[in-house]
Amino acid sequence: MPQTHNEHAPLNLSLNSVKQSLTNHLIFSIGKDPITATDRDWFFTLANVVRDRLIEGWMETMRRYYENDAKRVYYLSMEFLIGRSLMNSVLNIGFIDEVKQACIDAGVELDRVTELEFDAALGNGGLGRLAACFLDSMATIGLPGYGMGIRYEYGMFNQKIENGWQVEHPDNWLRYGNPWEFPRPEVLYPVKFGGRVVEYRNEHGRMHHHWMEDDEVMAMAYDTPTPGFGAKTVNNMRLWSAKASRDFDLKYFNEGNYIKAVEDKNESENLSKVLYPDDTTAMGRELRLKQQYFFVSASLQDIIYRFLKHHSDFGELPDKVAIQLNDTHPSIAIPELMRLLVDNHDLEWDRAWDITSRTFAYTNHTLMPEALETWPVSLFEAILPRHLQIIYEINQRFLQGVMHRFPGDTELLRRMSIIDESRGRRVRMAHLAIVGSHHVNGVAQIHSDLMKTTIFADFERYYPGKLTNITNGITPRLWLNQANPGLAQLATRHIGKGWITDLGKLRQLSALADDSGFQAEFRAVKRANKEKLAAILAHKLRLDVNPDSLFDVHVKRIHEYKRQLLNVLHVITLYNRIRSNPALEVVPRTVIFGGKAAPGYAMAKLTIKLINDVADIVNHDPATRGLLKVAFLPNYDVSTASEIIPAADLSQQISTAGTEASGTGNMKLALNGALTIGTLDGANIEMKEEVGAENIFIFGLTAEEVARTKNDGYDPWSHYHANSELKWALDMIASGYFSPDQADRFLPIFNNLTRDGDHYLLLADYNTYIAAQERVDSLYRHPEQWTRCAILNVAGMGKFSSDRTIGEYASKIWGARPVL
Numbered sequence: 001m002p003q004t005h006n007e008h009a010p011l012n013l014s015l016n017s018v019k020q021s022l023t024n025h026l027i028f029s030i031g032k033d034p035i036t037a038t039d040r041d042w043f044f045t046l047a048n049v050v051r052d053r054l055i056e057g058w059m060e061t062m063r064r065y066y067e068n069d070a071k072r073v074y075y076l077s078m079e080f081l082i083g084r085s086l087m088n089s090v091l092n093i094g095f096i097d098e099v100k101q102a103c104i105d106a107g108v109e110l111d112r113v114t115e116l117e118f119d120a121a122l123g124n125g126g127l128g129r130l131a132a133c134f135l136d137s138m139a140t141i142g143l144p145g146y147g148m149g150i151r152y153e154y155g156m157f158n159q160k161i162e163n164g165w166q167v168e169h170p171d172n173w174l175r176y177g178n179p180w181e182f183p184r185p186e187v188l189y190p191v192k193f194g195g196r197v198v199e200y201r202n203e204h205g206r207m208h209h210h211w212m213e214d215d216e217v218m219a220m221a222y223d224t225p226t227p228g229f230g231a232k233t234v235n236n237m238r239l240w241s242a243k244a245s246r247d248f249d250l251k252y253f254n255e256g257n258y259i260k261a262v263e264d265k266n267e268s269e270n271l272s273k274v275l276y277p278d279d280t281t282a283m284g285r286e287l288r289l290k291q292q293y294f295f296v297s298a299s300l301q302d303i304i305y306r307f308l309k310h311h312s313d314f315g316e317l318p319d320k321v322a323i324q325l326n327d328t329h330p331s332i333a334i335p336e337l338m339r340l341l342v343d344n345h346d347l348e349w350d351r352a353w354d355i356t357s358r359t360f361a362y363t364n365h366t367l368m369p370e371a372l373e374t375w376p377v378s379l380f381e382a383i384l385p386r387h388l389q390i391i392y393e394i395n396q397r398f399l400q401g402v403m404h405r406f407p408g409d410t411e412l413l414r415r416m417s418i419i420d421e422s423r424g425r426r427v428r429m430a431h432l433a434i435v436g437s438h439h440v441n442g443v444a445q446i447h448s449d450l451m452k453t454t455i456f457a458d459f460e461r462y463y464p465g466k467l468t469n470i471t472n473g474i475t476p477r478l479w480l481n482q483a484n485p486g487l488a489q490l491a492t493r494h495i496g497k498g499w500i501t502d503l504g505k506l507r508q509l510s511a512l513a514d515d516s517g518f519q520a521e522f523r524a525v526k527r528a529n530k531e532k533l534a535a536i537l538a539h540k541l542r543l544d545v546n547p548d549s550l551f552d553v554h555v556k557r558i559h560e561y562k563r564q565l566l567n568v569l570h571v572i573t574l575y576n577r578i579r580s581n582p583a584l585e586v587v588p589r590t591v592i593f594g595g596k597a598a599p600g601y602a603m604a605k606l607t608i609k610l611i612n613d614v615a616d617i618v619n620h621d622p623a624t625r626g627l628l629k630v631a632f633l634p635n636y637d638v639s640t641a642s643e644i645i646p647a648a649d650l651s652q653q654i655s656t657a658g659t660e661a662s663g664t665g666n667m668k669l670a671l672n673g674a675l676t677i678g679t680l681d682g683a684n685i686e687m688k689e690e691v692g693a694e695n696i697f698i699f700g701l702t703a704e705e706v707a708r709t710k711n712d713g714y715d716p717w718s719h720y721h722a723n724s725e726l727k728w729a730l731d732m733i734a735s736g737y738f739s740p741d742q743a744d745r746f747l748p749i750f751n752n753l754t755r756d757g758d759h760y761l762l763l764a765d766y767n768t769y770i771a772a773q774e775r776v777d778s779l780y781r782h783p784e785q786w787t788r789c790a791i792l793n794v795a796g797m798g799k800f801s802s803d804r805t806i807g808e809y810a811s812k813i814w815g816a817r818p819v820l
């Protein structure tokens with residue numbers, strides 16, 4: 001990349017302007033002299049310099065949407081897993097060279113300074129990161145999209161590894177302040193809870209409902225400008241923070257109970273205190289339901305306020321507003337909009353329902369029963385009594401429709417009802433979301449197909465065409481341009497930089513897959529990235545790894561369905577083969593794990609301990625002769641992902657077929673030139689179609705075979721007894737080989753995979769997995785063939801840009817257009 005400065009840059013992006021801003025902000029915003037400025041002072045100084053250059057575009061964008069009376073898309077999500085913003089904004093604005101030079105001139109080490117930014121980790125994993133990629137894509141294509149969520153004071157916990165175990169530490173990410181957000185103390189909405197509903201007839205004899213709530217919290221807006229590539233469009237992410245309501249304070253204050261008033265203030269502000277760290281598991285906690293309603297209520301009040309500024313007829317709402325529900329977490333928005341239209345704005349039920357169900361759409365993220373949200377009716381009754389009434393009314397009318405179409409099928413009514421009567425009466429949020437939305441989408445083809453044929457089959461029959469697929473994607477700005485500058489520049493040198501906003505252009509790289517010069521350059525980039533990761537492993541884990549070894553990467557949340565244990569079984573098998581046959585020719589491997597376990601998920605936490613105990617034994621056994629190393633890199637987040645992924649040779653995507661809705665880690669790794677070893681699950685299937693079956697290592701049971709195997713009465717013991725290497729590995733885990741200080745430590749894992757039924761069929765897939773790993777080794781022995789394959793993987797990732805994904809949402813679901 002030429003280090004010359006863009007002579008045609010707008011004035012405020014010129015080197016002189018950047019240098020001037022840097023000095024001014026250090027002095028006037030941070031209040032420091034260059035002599036005493038710390039790296040952190042420079043981070044905040046730089047952030048201010050960058051922020052200044054976002055604001056004009058931000059205001060211009062909002063003006064443009066307003067003048068066009070554009071249809072707005074509101075993306076409601078409990079989670080936004082953003083990561084760091086400094087370099088992302090610099091690259092999107094397009095003045096990286098000027099920033100670098102200004103830092104050099106000021107004696108500031110940019111690389112050290114960027115490390116001081118805390119990740120905005122307001123999400124668990126894939127679902128939250130998808131929301132962040134979507135914000136980037138909406139701004140890049142110029143779509144009027146608004147992210148709406150919660151400004152958690154504490155985001156995803158920091159994971160430390162102590163004695164091999166995960167220990168959670170609070171993520172106090174706002175400690176030094178957040179330079180990207182604009183507090184809006186005047187954008188403040190009341191959110192009410194509890195109480196009871198009073199019914200009365202008005203003077204025209206019409207029934208009305210008055211919610212006499214007994215609790216109130218204020219939601220205050222914090223806005224974060226979100227630039228697209230080129231920063232022509234800068235959209236807004238609005239996050240809500242809970243503030244005590246004034247009335248609430250005064251009640252006790254007037255009684256002379258000052259301390260009680262302040263205590264209660266704390267209590268109501270707890271609503272936005274912390275992100276629930278449970279990924280793909282529904283937590284039936286009262287505070288969680290309150291968080292959901294809190295941000296939904298504030299968002300809808302805000303959406304309606306903006307709508308009513310220029311419109312008076314609610315009939316136009318579905319033409320001017322599209323609301324996307326990221327999973328069922330915000331689905332209380334459906335009865336809330338009904339409540340606002342019927343109770344507050346006096347609309348007839350049928351008209352309100354028509355408007356509501358043409359405004360919402362819902363994205364389903366999982367088929368696993370433990371992830372499907374249901375809330376006890378009693379909890380709803382206590383916290384949102386009016387909403388419960390509205391849900392009953394929605395349900396009654398819906399079931400009447402079902403009854404009319406399928407008379408006499410009471411079993412069908414029981415299955416489709418929004419109220420589950422079988423487990424002590426619970427509200428099924430997914431059914432509510434489907435009934436109240438015009439479209440419901442899955443996130444990869446197989447997932448959407450399974451959605452239609454399994455959990456939502458009744459709805460597919462009742463609402464043909466409502467259920468659809470939109471395959472996930474990732475933003476190439478972060479996951480290639482920013483995370484892997486070496487590969488990005490290599491691609492740009494050969495095919496131009498169009499790929500950054502049109503990822504399909506990467507196809508042109510396939511013509512270079514056999515070009516030995518290009519191959520050498522490609523290998524050099526990967527090699528440099530691996531050296532960088534090796535240095536990080538040496539620094540963080542005091543572990544020496546060979547950058548020429550195969551970097552085998554398994555990074556994602558720790559979950560039984562993602563089968564980190566299957567990977568461990570392969571590691572142990574390799575270890576046993578090396579020990580029992582010292583002459584064995586093996587491909588040197590470094591197996592790298594990363595991922596967080598939900599704090600209450602014992603099996604996931606024990607898996608982390610097993611990985612670390614296996615690493616301890618394997619890494620210190622002279623028998624492995626540096627042929628096998630195992631590393632668990634702590635605190636997997638967006639920043640560590642950006643360090644690990646560009647260095648990966650092999651990407652582990654080995655979930656039990658039918659369980660991973662899409663995956664996006666799979667896309668990030670392949671885009672960075674890793675080959676995938678994976679099952680026919682989630683987006684792996686579409687990746688295989690794009691890169692060609694010969695360029696991906698597919699193994700294991702298909703989703704159909706998984707279902708059949710379970711149906712036929714799966715017996716893990718039969719695999720245990722039929723395969724001596726598998727038995728050996730499992731017996732070592734069970735007998736304390738890796739835990740000499742506590743022999744029975746991992747017995748729960750052994751039991752889980754044998755006696756307790758091996759729910760995720762690891763043993764059934766063990767043989768084909770080991771065989772696939774042998775194919776990996778064989779190919780890695782031929783660097784030209786491996787590199788060719790890796791290039792074809794990069795070249796085939798065009799489909800998986802979130803720009804394509806967002807384009808499909810816009811045309812198929814939202815009916816929204818870019819406003820440029």
Ligand SMILES: *Cc1c(COP(=O)(O)O)cnc(C)c1O
Pocket residue numbers: 124125126129555556557636637638641662663664665666668
């Ligand atoms: C992409 C991403 C995920 C999702 O990874 P999967 O492999 O799709 O589960 C989780 N966490 C972080 C930090 C990510 O960047």
